[in-house]
Amino acid sequence: MQDVVAAPPQPRVPVQGTGVPAGSSFPVHRIYCVGRNFADHAREMGAAAPASRAERGVPTFFLKPSDSIVIDGAVRYPRGTRDLHHEVELVVALGRDAPRGSFSADEAMSLVYGYAVGLDLTRRDLQAAAKAKSLPWDTGKSFEHAAPISAIVPAGEIGDVYARTLTLRVNGTVRQQGPLSDLIWNIADILQELSELYDLRAGDLVFMGTPAGVGPLQPGDAFEATLDDAIVLRGSILPAR
Numbered sequence: 703m704q705d706v707v708a709a710p711p712q713p714r715v716p717v718q719g720t721g722v723p724a725g726s727s728f729p730v731h732r733i734y735c736v737g738r739n740f741a742d743h744a745r746e747m748g749a750a751a752p753a754s755r756a757e758r759g760v761p762t763f764f765l766k767p768s769d770s771i772v773i774d775g776a777v778r779y780p781r782g783t784r785d786l787h788h789e790v791e792l793v794v795a796l797g798r799d800a801p802r803g804s805f806s807a808d809e810a811m812s813l814v815y816g817y818a819v820g821l822d823l824t825r826r827d828l829q830a831a832a833k834a835k836s837l838p839w840d841t842g843k844s845f846e847h848a849a850p851i852s853a854i855v856p857a858g859e860i861g862d863v864y865a866r867t868l869t870l871r872v873n874g875t876v877r878q879q880g881p882l883s884d885l886i887w888n889i890a891d892i893l894q895e896l897s898e899l900y901d902l903r904a905g906d907l908v909f910m911g912t913p914a915g916v917g918p919l920q921p922g923d924a925f926e927a928t929l930d931d932a933i934v935l936r937g938s939i940l941p942a943r
């Protein structure tokens with residue numbers, strides 16, 4: 703077969719770690735995102751937070767296009783919005799295809815290649831308008847530069863990820879901070895739930911949901927998202943074009 707248009711570039715995320723050869727990268731297949739995975743953020747968005755694991759129901763999922771990742775921190779303020787919001791999130795990078803059928807929590811964790819920190823950027827005004835009409839969120843969540851992401855660090859270098867804390871600073875001020883022990887659905891839960899709906903594959907990224915404190919970003923803002931001192935994502939918001 704012969705392509706009739708130029709093939710789009712394969713989105714890739716750099717991989718960094720002590721045992722990782724320089725120049726290593728992670729080719730991105732799909733980007734899955736989890737909604738309302740911290741109780742304090744669910745409440746700030748006006749949703750009920752589950753009182754216990756038994757009451758948590760099923761997670762909310764949405765996707766972003768793989769070419770919405772930004773790996774150099776240079777985020778162009780998107781068109782079509784006057785209310786771009788930050789949501790700092792742990793990103794799980796899958797190194798293996800998920801098996802078909804149910805699998806254990808240990809098997810789920812064995813799918814994980816590594817972790818990154820990302821921003822689930824959101825055109826909040828468009829998302830709110832869609833929610834008010836019970837319409838899909840796509841225009842609020844999926845757009846150019848919607849998913850800035852740090853380098854991926856192999857899981858073995860992060861240790862117990864649930865002992866770590868996500869932080870987002872904007873212009874030096876802490877805007878969001880949340881311990882990953884507060885996740886309503888942990889990584890194994892999310893991979894099991896996603897696999898009921900999709901064929902999870904090596905190259906998939908999963909944005910795990912954001913803690914409270916989401917808010918607006920303006921052109922000129924500088925952001926720094928961290929997982930303790932283990933992973934850092936630095937960038938800034940460029941003027942709209």
Ligand code: MG
Binds near residue numbers: 736737789911912
């Ligand atoms: Mg989010």
